[in-house]
Amino acid sequence: DTGVSQNPRHKITKRGQNVTFRCDPISEHNRLYWYRQTLGQGPEFLTYFQNEAQLEKSRLLSDRFSAERPKGSFSTLEIQRTEQGDSAMYLCASSLRSISITGELFFGEGSRLTVL
């Protein structure tokens, strides 16, 4: 399978713990995105990388959130001191071209976070 891969698929944690999600994009895609989706809502943009550079961050990305893409390939999204409000599906996507040109993102299956 050469699509976008996300791990783990489901994470249950206690409030206050740290969690990390990993995303492996489609190999030739240099653009990588993180979105968050809560129940009854559409995906909401968190952050965007072009190669290893983090070019955009949403105001949704509080200080407890950090994303990296150290070698321009896979990316990690870490949430520190998790809160119940962090419970959501975290979606990773990648693309070859800018969304302002084609708009097409290739999404992974998501990592569902449940904070107890």
Next chain:
Amino acid sequence: DQQVKQNSPSLSVQEGRISILNCDYTNSMFDYFLWYKKYPAEGPTFLISISSIKDKNEDGRFTVFLNKSAKHLSLHIVPSQPGDSAVYFCAASGRFGGSQGNLIFGKGTKLSVKP
């Protein structure tokens, strides 16, 4: 404030008939519009898009119409098939504020196509 609105949370259609999903937007700076389809336990998949310089784009059974003056777009599926049952998200993008990474999604419409 929602910039992309899908006012119908659900739609039920008979197999073989037309499905029409609607989307409204508020920001006139959007220059690209897209529809994504999402099955349970899967990520959204791209379906069809339209540039703001066009008013129609067709791909097989799927057609998207854009009415810029009304800030409205719609997705037509003809004929509808049971496999089309999914949640459909409308999304928009634009270079306002220098953004190149931000797709703005609506809340989605759940389409059920009954055999």
